[in-house]
Amino acid sequence: MNSPLATGTRSYRRFHPAPGARSRLVCFPHAGGAAGTYTALSKELAPDTEVLGVQYPGRQDRAAEKGVGDIHELAAGVVEELVPLLDDRPLALFGHSMGALVAYETARLLEHEHGAPAAMLFASGRRAPSRRREGERKIHLKDDQGLVEELRALGGTDERLLAEPALLEVILPPVRADYRAVETYRHRPGPEPRCPFTVLVGDEDPRTTMEEVDDWRLHTDGACTVEVFPGGHFFVLDRTQEIAALVSARLRGLAPTA
Template sequence: MSAATNPWLTRMKALPAPRARVLCFPFAGGTSAVYRAWQDRFPADVEVCAVNLPGRGSRFTEPPIRRMDALLDGLCSGLTPFLDRPFAVFGHSLGAVIAFEWCRLLPDRGLPSPLRLFASGARGPQLPDPYSPIHHLPPDEFVHQMQVRYAGIPAEILAEPDLLALLLPPLQADLELFETYAFRPGPALDFPIAVFGGRQDHRLDDRQYQAWRQMTSRPVDFAMFDGGHFFVQESAAEVAAAVARTLARDLDGA
């Protein structure tokens, strides 16, 4: 599988010889479009790439993956061609958990580790989910619970039943993946973590953010942005700029 034809990653601007890459994992139900505007916030020699999960976007015809171990196997094989340069990893919400677990597997697979993990909009993965599962609910109740918990479905999609019907299968599959995920203790990561949160995200508190400190033997930084759970969209320019600044420092110190 060549980088040019790889379905697992969208390169926002394919560079022949990038100095570094940022691999961005989407939130539940998200696609690569979330990170489309990020490239302009980075230096010309840094390539921004968005992870494409099956069941949505360019992989709409594929069945979504509902279990973490199966997804990680696919990611390890699919993303390997892009690890030939220094790289950082960014994940938001569910994407942060997937990114964390993928990073944990890299040494066991003989693959390089990232310069840094950016864990955005997520509690420490070792903490239990305080909410009851909803992935199995009928569509109407599932949508209601998604809005109560995350305000996660835009009004323009809620107003279009046909569009909502297309969104729900991958979204429910992602919630199943998240709600069946079980953290397994293991060695601490050997690279730093940057934890991002939304100032108006009332689902998460400082204790849950601070729990990321237990996941690495290296420093953990914290930054807060305006917005609720989806501050990665509400404050997109600020989040991308913060990642770019931090990556620049990491590269200078590499």
């Protein structure tokens, strides 16, 4: 099970090498997030499941690259580097908020363009891909101060980063690109993934309703279950152990791919 990750890739970070892992989980961060968001989850799942955190362009060690303001383009870049890493282990995808959309589009590309279907998709903190809200704010068009205020209101971003002007010059461009990607996303008709979905949501998340979450079942030919956790939009940061237990239970027993 030697992996090309031993020499590194642009898009993936492996926090806890697990050469004997029975499955692999690719994790997609929220808007403005980075691969390191999933370090704690990786620790909980090792050594049975190897976690690969996706590092989007424009942040941290990819800061020299321009942020990508399109969900479909982000997914295509993820898939391009993921296909050579595939082996006989079941592959699952986990995405939170914007990451749920990137994970979903990644699943579509893997299955219908590369013949490599994912074994399972975990979509967290995001309404279904076909769900739109009329008159929704265009946060990516706000000035820098407006973008900072939005990040403060939503939570999930270290306040020390938002208070440092020099850091904001580095942080805000990829954040703006991420918001552009989410706010301009439109679901494209076409074949849906066949893998089962598990949808996670916080019971106090202002960004989703249960009706919007339930519509994820329209986007898979497999089973779709919804799991509700205490908390707001970033409940995932406070519920790592519970989420790891859920993921482990769902991945247990998956058969190796042919």
